[in-house]
Amino acid sequence: MPLMNDACRIGIPLATAGLMAPVAVASDLIPVPDFTEYQVPVSMPPAPDHPLWEWLNVSLLLAALLAASYIALVSRSRRNMFLLTIGSLIWFGFLYEGCICAIGSIQNVVLAVFDTSYAIPLTVVLVFLLPLGFTLFFGRVFCAAVCPLGAIQEIVAVRTTRVPSWLDHSLGLFPYIYLGLAVIYAATGTAFVICRYDPFVPMFRLSGDVNMLIFGGALLVMGVFIGRPYCRYLCPYGAVLAVLSRVSKWHTRIPPDECIKCRLCEDSCPYGAIERPSMPPARETRPAARRSLAVMLALAPLLVIGAAGLGWLMTVPLARLDHNVRLAERIHAEDTGQVEGMTDASEAFRNTGQPKEELLAMVADIRSRIRLFAVLLGAWTGLVVAVKLISLSVYRRRDEYQPDRSRCVSCGRCYWYCPCEQVRLGLIDDISELVDLETEEAKAAS
Amino acid sequence: MPDSSPKKDRRGFLNDALRTTSVIALAGAGGFLAGRRSEGEPMVWQLDPDQCIGCGHCATYCVLDVSAVKCVNCFDMCGFCDICTGYFEMNYLALDTAAENQLCPTGAIVRQFIEEKSGQRFYEYTIDVPLCIGCGKCVIGCALMNGSLYLQVEHDRCLDCNECAIAVACPTQAFHRIPASQAEILKRRAEAVLGARGRRMMRDAGDDTQRYREGAELLERALTQRRWRQQQQSASSASSGSEGTARDA
Ligand code: SF4
Numbered sequence: 001m002p003l004m005n006d007a008c009r010i011g012i013p014l015a016t017a018g019l020m021a022p023v024a025v026a027s028d029l030i031p032v033p034d035f036t037e038y039q040v041p042v043s044m045p046p047a048p049d050h051p052l053w054e055w056l057n058v059s060l061l062l063a064a065l066l067a068a069s070y071i072a073l074v075s076r077s078r079r080n081m082f083l084l085t086i087g088s089l090i091w092f093g094f095l096y097e098g099c100i101c102a103i104g105s106i107q108n109v110v111l112a113v114f115d116t117s118y119a120i121p122l123t124v125v126l127v128f129l130l131p132l133g134f135t136l137f138f139g140r141v142f143c144a145a146v147c148p149l150g151a152i153q154e155i156v157a158v159r160t161t162r163v164p165s166w167l168d169h170s171l172g173l174f175p176y177i178y179l180g181l182a183v184i185y186a187a188t189g190t191a192f193v194i195c196r197y198d199p200f201v202p203m204f205r206l207s208g209d210v211n212m213l214i215f216g217g218a219l220l221v222m223g224v225f226i227g228r229p230y231c232r233y234l235c236p237y238g239a240v241l242a243v244l245s246r247v248s249k250w251h252t253r254i255p256p257d258e259c260i261k262c263r264l265c266e267d268s269c270p271y272g273a274i275e276r277p278s279m280p281p282a283r284e285t286r287p288a289a290r291r292s293l294a295v296m297l298a299l300a301p302l303l304v305i306g307a308a309g310l311g312w313l314m315t316v317p318l319a320r321l322d323h324n325v326r327l328a329e330r331i332h333a334e335d336t337g338q339v340e341g342m343t344d345a346s347e348a349f350r351n352t353g354q355p356k357e358e359l360l361a362m363v364a365d366i367r368s369r370i371r372l373f374a375v376l377l378g379a380w381t382g383l384v385v386a387v388k389l390i391s392l393s394v395y396r397r398r399d400e401y402q403p404d405r406s407r408c409v410s411c412g413r414c415y416w417y418c419p420c421e422q423v424r425l426g427l428i429d430d431i432s433e434l435v436d437l438e439t440e441e442a443k444a445a446s
Numbered sequence: 447m448p449d450s451s452p453k454k455d456r457r458g459f460l461n462d463a464l465r466t467t468s469v470i471a472l473a474g475a476g477g478f479l480a481g482r483r484s485e486g487e488p489m490v491w492q493l494d495p496d497q498c499i500g501c502g503h504c505a506t507y508c509v510l511d512v513s514a515v516k517c518v519n520c521f522d523m524c525g526f527c528d529i530c531t532g533y534f535e536m537n538y539l540a541l542d543t544a545a546e547n548q549l550c551p552t553g554a555i556v557r558q559f560i561e562e563k564s565g566q567r568f569y570e571y572t573i574d575v576p577l578c579i580g581c582g583k584c585v586i587g588c589a590l591m592n593g594s595l596y597l598q599v600e601h602d603r604c605l606d607c608n609e610c611a612i613a614v615a616c617p618t619q620a621f622h623r624i625p626a627s628q629a630e631i632l633k634r635r636a637e638a639v640l641g642a643r644g645r646r647m648m649r650d651a652g653d654d655t656q657r658y659r660e661g662a663e664l665l666e667r668a669l670t671q672r673r674w675r676q677q678q679q680s681a682s683s684a685s686s687g688s689e690g691t692a693r694d695a
């Protein structure tokens with residue numbers, strides 16, 4: 001032992017490799033001295049966190065969902081909805097600091113299904129399920145004023161323009177593909193991509209990854225002109241809500257009772273969710289429409305199979321998100337002289353003395369596991385595109401101006417534009433004060 | 447409302463059916479997940495100090511301004527050295543507490559003289575936790591000797607990010623999700639010494655029930671670690687086992 005002390009007195013630089021070495025033999029170490037008085041303290045484990053915080057969050061989530069449903073369907077007050085939005089932004093965003101949110105909880109749920117050693121907290125299950133349940137009955141009230149990511153975008157949406165329909169429909173497919181990606185990465189335990197690429201949580205925390213802060217800032221600037229860009233073209237949870245909202249029991253309506261087709265609300269939605277009443281297709285175009293639907297239906301399976309094949313080909317790049325795959329590629333590049341020097345990771349790996357073959361076998365295993373999911377992801381993407389094409393070629397009858405249930409987030413901005421609403425609020429006595437129905441109808445017909 | 451056309455009814459019916467199915471599916475999923483939960487408990491992030499190389503990412507990648515990762519000293523592994531390689535710069539000017547001699551950039555390690563015995567002076571090193579930024583410099587330093595200084599995530603500071611930003615960046619993938627009640631991952635050696643101390647305390651306790659209980663707690667802490675490591679091992683061998691069969695097929 002004195003020798004050891006001398007060694008360090010003259011400062012022999014030992015290799016830091018010792019850090020990763022297996023448990024050192026006891027005799028290598030300097031023993032704890034035999035003290036006369038002093039009691040060697042026991043080092044304690046880190047103190048636990050308070051679970052109460054999570055339950056408070058869940059209760060507030062429930063309360064906010066109830067309030068949003070009431071405002072969207074019963075009291076129809078845009079002002080109260082806006083106040084609730086601000087409240088949600090403050091609590092779920094800046095105070096609770098965004099984590100965990102319903103969007104990210106998708107991944108916890110998927111991980112819990114695929115990985116038996118991961119126990120999902122009950123609060124996370126509730127954060128995941130409550131908005132889904134509310135959507136089935138009241139539409140996307142969660143998006144209206146509860147979700148902090150929606151709220152921050154809602155507040156900046158002041159000068160929105162209409163996105164061309166073709167672009168809106170194409171970009172609108174991306175959330176479903178993103179959802180697929182998030183699911184395969186969570187299922188294989190590779191990563192939580194939704195959290196990693198969350199643009200707004202770093203803002204709520206006022207710290208975090210700089211790239212994501214910039215991305216979030218860019219989205220907010222964009223959000224001034226294009227309403228809720230994250231919600232419409234990225235959010236994977238919104239994709240699920242959009243599907244559930246289609247079959248919701250109740251849903252936000254623009255007029256308080258009957259639509260008089262005055263067209264006043266037509267352009268009022270910042271998110272392009274208002275659908276005009278549809279004209280029945282002319283008799284002579286019907287066979288053509290039927291034929292194009294038949295073609296779409298026939299193409300659908302081909303599309304799914306083709307995309308599944310593409311997924312198969314994407315296995316290698318998809319697997320690259322895994323740490324060990326990247327490490328193996330790096331080690332290979334170093335060994336073949338393609339790159340100079342070592343990274344922290346490759347150096348640490350070499351210091352462990354673990355044979356390269358073991359790493360390669362592990363990587364082969366990871367790739368084969370991801371391959372199955374990559375094929376599924378491809379098929380899913382094909383399916384999403386096919387369903388979109390089919391739904392675009394189906395004629396839907398609409399008799400009045402109404403929000404498209406999947407895209408409407410129940411924000412309530414359109415109520416105000418409806419003259420019937422103004423009557424209901426007692427602001428005007430009669431609809432004719434605002435619109436001349438005769439001429440409006442004539443205009444619509446022309 | 448002029449909505450009583452058969453077409454509307456059919457769609458209404460379909461919607462009702464789909465909604466009911468969805469409600470049942472959600473309830474089922476909830477039940478299933480809640481069942482899963484009862485098999486375990488909430489998970490928190492923790493790093494395995496045996497895997498850690500003190501790369502410094504713990505200080506820089508945490509989403510908090512001051513990292514939730516802090517240094518701990520496992521006293522039962524410490525040599526209480528005069529010339530602590532975790533405390534002093536490699537080329538220190540003097541063995542005193544002047545900042546330029548210290549390895550720690552924030553002066554978070556408190557050095558305190560304990561006693562002198564047969565010509566050797568012994569010092570205790572404790573971490574002033576609020577000052578520590580989790581940079582791991584002292585961890586690398588101490589690894590030259592006993593390795594009693596190592597990093598751990600402090601749960602009362604940690605935000606429990608759904609995906610820990612350090613876990614993503616850690617070059618050795620030292621971060622794991624562990625049950626909240628386990629709280630720590632001990633070095634294998636710390637597990638051994640703490641377990642031994644627990645046993646010793648129980649043996650020497652005599653009539654002192656308080657001391658006996660403390661010993662038993664310490665032993666249990668070490669055993670928890672052993673169980674966790676075994677579980678990790680069996681999980682990884684299970685996955686390599688499946689890989690074997692995959693290659694056979
Ligand atoms: S679409 Fe997504 S981000 Fe937008 S409000 Fe809804 S859940 Fe939140």
Ligand code: SF4
Pocket residue numbers: 252268269270271272273274403404407408409410411412413414415
């Ligand atoms: S409530 Fe009205 S304005 Fe708001 S999203 Fe729905 S249709 Fe658009």
Ligand code: SF4
Pocket residue numbers: 493497498499500501502503504581582597612615616617618619620621
């Ligand atoms: S990132 Fe990993 S290797 Fe680096 S200091 Fe933290 S735990 Fe250690």
Ligand code: SF4
Pocket residue numbers: 516517549550551552553554555573577578579580581582583584585
């Ligand atoms: S050197 Fe770094 S890790 Fe060690 S006590 Fe100081 S701040 Fe903490």
Ligand code: SF4
Pocket residue numbers: 491507508509510513514515599603604605606607609610611612613
């Ligand atoms: S979970 Fe978040 S707060 Fe905790 S250590 Fe990791 S990055 Fe820091």
